[in-house]
Amino acid sequence: MLQTLKLVFSNPLYLVLASALFAFMLIGLSVISEYLFFEPYLIGHIAQGTEFGFVLIVILSVLSAVVIPMNIYRINILKKSKGKIGGSVFSSFIGSVAGACSCGPVGFTIISTFGSIGITALTFLTNFELPIRIGAITLLAFTYYTTVKSLKTECKITH
Amino acid sequence: MNKKGSLIGIILSVIAVSVIVAYSSSFVENENYDMRTHGSISTVMGSSIMGSASAPITIVEFGDYQCHQCYNWFHNTKPTIFQNYVDTGKSNFIFMDLAFLGNDSPKAAQASYCAEDQEKYWEYHNQLYNAQESQIDNGWANPERLKAFAFSLGLDMDSFESCLDSGKYAKRVQYNIAEAKKLGASGTPTFFIIGPDGQQQKIVGAQPYSVFKQILDSMI
Numbered sequence: 249m250l251q252t253l254k255l256v257f258s259n260p261l262y263l264v265l266a267s268a269l270f271a272f273m274l275i276g277l278s279v280i281s282e283y284l285f286f287e288p289y290l291i292g293h294i295a296q297g298t299e300f301g302f303v304l305i306v307i308l309s310v311l312s313a314v315v316i317p318m319n320i321y322r323i324n325i326l327k328k329s330k331g332k333i334g335g336s337v338f339s340s341f342i343g344s345v346a347g348a349c350s351c352g353p354v355g356f357t358i359i360s361t362f363g364s365i366g367i368t369a370l371t372f373l374t375n376f377e378l379p380i381r382i383g384a385i386t387l388l389a390f391t392y393y394t395t396v397k398s399l400k401t402e403c404k405i406t407h
Numbered sequence: 408m409n410k411k412g413s414l415i416g417i418i419l420s421v422i423a424v425s426v427i428v429a430y431s432s433s434f435v436e437n438e439n440y441d442m443r444t445h446g447s448i449s450t451v452m453g454s455s456i457m458g459s460a461s462a463p464i465t466i467v468e469f470g471d472y473q474c475h476q477c478y479n480w481f482h483n484t485k486p487t488i489f490q491n492y493v494d495t496g497k498s499n500f501i502f503m504d505l506a507f508l509g510n511d512s513p514k515a516a517q518a519s520y521c522a523e524d525q526e527k528y529w530e531y532h533n534q535l536y537n538a539q540e541s542q543i544d545n546g547w548a549n550p551e552r553l554k555a556f557a558f559s560l561g562l563d564m565d566s567f568e569s570c571l572d573s574g575k576y577a578k579r580v581q582y583n584i585a586e587a588k589k590l591g592a593s594g595t596p597t598f599f600i601i602g603p604d605g606q607q608q609k610i611v612g613a614q615p616y617s618v619f620k621q622i623l624d625s626m627i
Contacts, residue, residue: 282476282612288622293615295479352476352612353593359507371509374475375542 252396253314255321262317270313277305280354304381311388318395342384446601448590450501452582454519454528458489458499463603464626466498466619469505469587472515472535473543474595480613481536487616492623502532504583505595509544514571516580518553521570525562534560602626 257263278284283302284292294302316337355374359366373380443451445465453467466488470477492498504519506512515535522531534556540547550571557567570576590599591609598610600622608622 356593371543
């Protein structure tokens with residue numbers, strides 16, 4: 249497993265991509281879930297009772313940053329299995345959407361635009377925010393496992 | 408010809424009277440709505456003022472009773488702000504409704520004004536934020552529960568129920584939502600802090616006490 253990671257991330261390009269993805273996911277999710285504020289000045293804040301949600305965001309960001317570059321590597325090297333990157337991007341997206349608390353401007357815009365359909369959708373995403381994020385993490389973890397397995401076989405990594 | 412002329416005259420008179428009545432009633436309505444303002448915010452349809460009315464600073468919160476971030480702010484940040492600024496007379500506090508999150512949100516906001524009729528607005532407001540459940544529209548703020556909260560506060564149930572069921576304060580809540588939109592509040596909670604010179608600072612989200620302290624101290 250470690251060798252597979254070394255194989256992919258020994259290329260600085262994938263390391264930069266992973267860092268950018270991690271920063272993008274962590275900052276984006278922290279902003280929409282109100283852990284990070286830019287106005288009136290930059291401040292991070294984890295309110296009492298919301299710690300678990302933040303831990304899930306960190307896990308989601310780390311997994312997305314690892315799994316997506318690994319699959320891009322796989323496509324570039326082996327020119328196959330585009331489905332896996334689709335799956336990992338989909339999982340990251342689902343995890344991110346679940347974090348879009350309906351209290352915030354994102355929810356307000358959706359509700360203002362789509363009316364009662366927006367309310368129903370946002371209510372679902374808010375009510376099941378944590379289970380959806382856990383589901384997305386499970387999907388990413390599964391994608392990670394299968395990608396590592398595939399790379400081991402296809403790139404003939406020996407232990 | 409005469410008959411035709413008088414008919415046109417009657418129609419024109421009716422139109423003229425209607426226009427005058429419509430204009431004057433909207434004027435009265437606007438005049439009432441503009442009676443209490445803080446900075447650029449018309450707060451007349453919001454809550455009563457909590458704290459000293461003559462305090463130099465006013466904090467206006469736009470919130471939703473089903474908003475979990477509002478719940479977080481209510482429990483984590485508000486007590487310290489009240490202790491250091493509202494209770495000491497440095498600031499006062501007004502709550503206004505941006506009730507958009509779920510189908511039960513507007514009704515919960517209306518219920519708070521029905522409680523205000525019996526001078527229990529703040530008790531009811533606190534009751535709602537203490538009773539909030541993590542899921543939106545799961546029934547915790549449905550009309551039956553709203554009535555149960557009123558009952559637990561010892562309100563007169565006949566008048567509360569008639570107020571809530573008739574939708575007496577539906578327009579008041581709508582007015583507050585429109586006011587929030589006008590001010591560019593696009594999420595809950597959104598705060599406006601209005602200083603003694605009319606300077607206005609917007610804070611979006613359930614931000615920590617340190618942010619409020621810095622702004623409030625700069626205005627004193």
